[in-house]
Amino acid sequence: MKAALYRFFIELTNGPFISAALRKFTNSRMSRVFIKSYAAHYQINQDEMSKDIRSYSTLHSFFTRRLKEGARVVDNTHDSVASPVDGVIEDTGTITSGKEIIAKGKTYSISEMLGSKHQAEKYEGGTYIIIYLSPSHYHRIHSPVSGKVVNSYSLGSKSFPVNRFGLKFGHSVLAKNHRVVTEICSEETTVAVVKVGAMFINSVVVTNTEREWEKGEEVAYFSFGSTVILLFQKGAFIPGDIVKSAGEIKMGEPLGRLSGKKNQ
Template identity: 75%
Template sequence: MKAALYKLFIELTNGPISSAAIRIFANSNISRLFIKSYAAVYKINLDEMVEDIHSYPNLHSFFTRKLKEEARLIDMSADSVASPVDGVIEDAGNVTANKEIIVKGKTYSISEMLGGTLRAEKYGGGTYIIIYLSPSHYHRIHSPISGKVTDSYSLGRKSFPVNRLGLKFGDSVLAKNFRVITEIDSPKTTVAMVKVGAMFINSVIVTNSKREWEKGEEAAYFSFGSTVVLLFQKGAFVPNDVVKSCGEIRMGDALGRLTGGKGQ
């Protein structure tokens, strides 16, 4: 019953009119009046921002704020995987041989998430990490490893909530929401980074079109809080204790280490 009511409410409110209204407001001059209260409610660290809080023309520009270079330290160990975002490790585990993951009791198809059986094949038996970004987090997305961008594409149309309620009651939100997928190839392995749009706002804005990315380099940003899913090939990644304990993470912090494998 709870799941049915949740789905009904989201379907009724997550339409083109409501989405457009939120987007228009967030980009309007009047939304600027809400920036200080938003920062106070979500306890935003103003000292780490590049710009002064009074310089942002609207809420959208504040959501997508940049940080000072020294605000985040990138773990540059040769075999480390750095968190691409600030957020909370919502879940982590193994991809089944059938290319599925089980999150909050719900089964997600990696084939559906990536848009095809062949695309998902290399991640069977591998590892996944789900990082959730709340409205309080820094919204820019960075490369988790150094390597060559071998593929980048988008899928899906609408976006539903990707918070804990969304994962519990939603309809395969990680595999059906609007999402931008990037595959990065390194000498050790290939990593898929799935940037999943959140409720109302599909917007995942790609800011880096280069074919070679350095670890920690900015790649994109979310217009609102959302989720990143990282997929690793079988035998190619060992998570650290922060991932295993599903703790808070900051962009640049190590998630674990690459061991090579290329799907072995």
């Protein structure tokens, strides 16, 4: 009953009119008056921002702020996988033989998430990591590994909450929300980076269209609180302690390392 009511009210408020109105407002100069209260409420660390808080002209420009050089240190060990974002590791595990992941007790189809069974096949038996970004987090996205971009495409049109309530009561939000999928082929393996939009302002803006990405390089940003899912091929990823224990992580910190085992 709770899940049904949750989905009803979210569907009721998640129409194109409200989304467009919110997007227009957060990009307007009128939204500027809310920046300081937003920063205070979410306890934004202003010392690491690249600009003074007074220089942001809209709430959107503040939300998508960049950081000072050196505010994040990228682990450049050759075989490490760097966190692409600041966030909370919500879940991790093994992709089943049915090409599914189980997050917060709910099952998600990798085939649906990636758009086809063919795309999902290469990740069967591999590892997934789900990283959630709250409104308090830095919302720029960076490459977790160095390699060649072999695939990049968008799926889905609507977005629903991807916080813990959304994962618990929502209907397959990680596989149905608006999302941008990028596959990176490193020397060792292929890694899928699935950038999932969140409710209302569900845009994922790609800032790097190069075909070669360096680990830690900025590649995109979210326009609202969102989620990144990393998919690894079977036997290709060895998780580090931070993944096993879950919790907060900063962009650039090591999630684990690539094993060097290819799974074509």
